[in-house]
Amino acid sequence: MDKQSANKLARELHELINTYNYEYNVLDKPSVPDSEYDRLMQELLKLEEAFPELKTSDSPTQRVGGTVLAAFQKVVHKTPMLSLGNAFNEADLRDFDRRVKQSVGDDVQYVVELKIDGLAVSLRYENGLFVQGATRGDGTTGEDITENLKTIRSIPLRLKKELSFEVRGEAFMPKKSFEKLNELRLQLEEEPFANPRNAAAGSIRQLDPKIAAKRNLDIFVYSIADLGGTGVEKHSEALDLLEEVGFKTNQERRKCETIEEVLTIIEDLQEKRANLSYDIDGIVIKVDSLAQQEELGFTAKSPRWAIAYKFPAEEVMTKLVDIELSVGRTGVITPTALLEPVRVAGTTVQRASLHNEDLIREKDIKIGDTVVVKKAGDIIPEVVNVLIDLRTGEEQTFSMPTHCPACESELVRIEGEVALRCINPQCPAQIKEGLIHFVSRNAMNIDGLGERVVAQLFQEGLIKDVADLYRLTRDQLLELERMGEKSTDNLLNAIVQSKENSLERLLFGLGIRHVGAKAAKTLAQEFETIEILQQATKDELIAINEIGDKMADAVVTYFDNPDVQYLVNELKSLGVNTTYKGPKLIRVEDSDSYLAGKTVVLTGKLEQLSRNEAKEGIEALGGKVTGSVSKSTDLVVAGESAGSKLKKAQELNIEIWDEARLFDELNK
Template sequence: MIDNARITIEIAARAARLRDQIHYHDYRYYVLDDPEISDAEYDLLFRELERLEEEYPELVTPDSPTQRVGGGPAEKFESVTHRQPMLSLENAFSEGEVQEFEPRLKRFLHQQAEFDYVLEPKMDGVAVNLTYEDGLLAIGATRGDGHRGENVTQNLRTIKTIPLVLRRETTPAPAFLEVRGEVYIELAEFKKLNAAREAQGQPAFANPRNAAAGSLRQLDPAVTAGRPLKIYCYGIGEVAGREFSSHWEVMQTLKTWGLRVNPYVDRCQGIEAAVAYHHRLEGLRHGLPYEIDGVVIKVDSLELQTRLGIKSRSPRWALAYKFAATQATTQVRKIIVQVGRTGAVTPTAIMAPVEVGGVTVSRATLHNEDEVARKDVREGDWVLIQRAGDVIPEVVKVITSRRTGREKPFKMPERCPVCDTPLVRPQGEAVTRCPNPDCSAQLKRAIRHFASKGAMDIDGLGEKIIEQLIDQGLVQDVADLYRLQASDLLPLERFAEKSAQNIVQAIAGSKKPSLGRFIYALGIRYVGEATANLLARHFQTLNALKAAAVEDLLLIEGIGPQVAASIRDYFQNPKNQALLAKLLQANLQPQAATQVLTTPLAGQTFVFTGRLQQLSRDEAKALVTAQGGKVSSSVSAKTDYLVVGKDPGTKYAQALELGLTILDEAGFAQLIGRIT
């Protein structure tokens, strides 16, 4: 008689052994690049595990290699808050800037010894945060704004270079671990992917980074699983159950846990050695199978990193030394002008397509009329273009030696190319503008801005759709978006019942934006995302902002006279008032900004006077606002703290007179929890 209990135990043990074997061989293949078995032998192990789990579903575990792709498509991505923020890096584009990095650190710490650095290739991919709990992959998220990202766990699980369970043979896994990494696509795989898309009639991705980002944001993980994504890990966030003394130790430990680390990661002593590493890697750059755009230089000691701290948006202990701007030579076929959402008319060079830094470009900005004249760019010219810092292409110079005499000089048109309104160039400004607020080009750009990711984030409302909505008279301002019905869209090109319904639902889903997003979406001149969030935190409600006088706006640190006047002019404009009323009638409900309530600074008003020794004034102000405090430029009875540096001014006497709390720099550092 067969012992069924005995068989179940044996089968469970076999399944566990198969999982361990497959994890081990994944590690050998994807991390060490040193496989021990053939693909056919690996496939036999995987199929056996699949068969056992199919016959005995109770044996399936979350970390099973068969569970990399699981579940159906999601409706949307949920927000995830990173335990430790994923900060951006300060960039350096010249050797001189890098040479100044170490002396700056020495001055800050009052030390003379050289620093030890860890050097890493700066991958040109998508930053993600992997959260492991008790060694198991629990959450995977995009970087997002550095504090909150999108939960793309199911998509990240499909990437075979990301272990579902940490290896523990030599180093026990911590109870909690945030791992930071860069997801990317190799160049050869990127070309194959684009070739396949074009064969299917789909648009090609612009570059490998764009392809990686698009692949990670697929609602269906099965689509992501079909993309050739890989990862290199470059650091950690919060960790519980393990302590480290250096970044180098972190990187070596990540490898023992089965996490993939770039083989070119190195360490050195002194900034000169870091510069030499940069030059070596730049020489290897074009032979690498993936794109990099520079070198990241990090102070190795974690204790020194803590002492150095962070600036407003980046750690003081790290620097991204970017490679020289990628350049190429091409010919200007035509110079056109484009009308932006504020009416700015920008000359743009239409060029023979050319590859620059892995991206095919055919347009380059010429900025304004004066810039065209200064560089003397003409139609038919051969020009040198570049993507400085790998961003928007621009014309560096004209190659005059290649002129034939048939080139055509540029002349700024006198009338708007879209609405035929006479163009104006205000005295003292370099920008020519179309003054017609009803110009359809401005409206199209305004709606694109309104729907953009940093603003109302209306998914699917792209340029082609916006053009049709305006050209067909369905939309005359951004508020009209909220009156659209699926039946309005069906007559438009490329719309079916489902796609029309999706757009209408996406628009309806944007009705409760944060106040900061809403302010930014309005497109107020000079008000970018950072300023919009600053206004939202300060005023808390749209009505309070609308009622603010210029004097009230100038009290906010970071708001100058030009910005304050622009904000006040916007809200006093009758047309804008009517638009806001129309938006509110459409049931838009901007959500009040929330203050950080868990820090000593929350809701407190600070004023600074004198010269600080350990921080710049801007850095100190950023620390206050980051923890929910407010910064004012003048002392009053409403001031909670005056922070006094060297050689204080009259604010010090005023604070004494009012009996305010006065802090020296050390007291301020203690209050914000900073180690001095």
């Protein structure tokens, strides 16, 4: 066969195999027997073997799993993958409906969808070709799992239209696949997975795609990340478009005109839960109009136009056999209930948080009690109440200790706080927890340094503070359990890469009291280097928006500590970056833009800019972007289909620009 004939045959085989794959894995309506599908696949494999140049990235043969990866590369999401706010009852949903209508008026329609219990992923296509897949990660940065996602047969490698966009979906393991996988693991004397979600996440993050290929994962795609250029005006239309071009969407979605309809549908879907072939952990409610979504906008963590209704937690009985104490990185002593193992919401639970001494007294919890346990939001186990009628008289009253269980220092209760706290800065438990926090995803994000490895390094005396992480050698790591040459090299590379992190990650990682990830970024933007921040006074700190008295005191106290000053110098000498690398904070006095010092609200659909691009552009010129119109608003930028925010701006006689004028100002 000549090259031209081979190329023609390959295209025909691609089309046939993709059609049969779509019918089987997306429509669940196969038109040919498996034997015919397998025959065509073998024919294509032989053809590609004879003509290697025909083995393209969108070939159906690429679903079997390619080369083993050394590590997952980082992927920055162009549009952040935010989490959803939660509703736990009817009142929460009615509050959501009220907030939506207060912002955009009463003419609102909702789309109700199942909340699949899997792993959120992002899929990027260029001219219809699947080019990259990534995990959610921290919402801003995920991991490149393209090769593993290619093994999911319901993900099209080439779309039916040459679209360039990013879509979001939930990869999951069907219940039957989960059962088969655990049967196999038990036969091999391996630990079974606790639930399908853990199995899916473990499969997606395999460095060997061939393992992922054997796990029979599936996906439902639920949104388009950036709708620019698609022409759709509603979320429901976006879902229809996704179906049209070859994606698998969940068919249980419904459109609703009122919150009463939403509540009725939730009740219906909740009854269906047990009979579904996959796990769900709730229902998602979204505003259908994309213009209204734009107008509602986002909080720092979640969209205002969507909410997740979480199913009522399953409650079970078990025995509380003991209470264990742990010491957190800030010295807080937390009691944890040790339970007789019990299945709750799909997993085996042996521990549950008791939060503090006051809660133990309030619920009259004793060691030996029969207790009711549930998972808050189907995630975190907690003790709901004690079954006092089942007491035998052998139960023991629990009292909090007077001294730290880790270092024997006397515990204190700071005025205004419920928790008991160890204030010994040399407490080994606090140091270990601080190290775990330092390497965590939202801090320095060092892959391979999980709790187990950090605990082992600390126990072996190889690390005493965070600076020691940057002194670790290959020989030291190779001596640890389960650390081979490849994992050691990957970890050392991750430690070196973390030196380049921007200042806000370091500030959050250092664990300064009251300073969360958002405040760390604010401080990094404002002061730009850790040296300048170290010299900041309380007055300078509280002059910054979002920094209050408590936080300012905590920052000043922290950097006044000679041990901290020594640690910072050590980190600098080891090559750790202490400078802010993100977008510069432009002060009003340094900007000659009309937008400098202005409070701006964006509303309606923007055509030339994404909402994030507009916000970053305004802030780069010294402006401030807020989500709602008030008397303190200086300017409203109104895009297409602007609604109640534009109307309110007109009523308050606030200056109004169109997108073209904003675009010109940003590009002067």
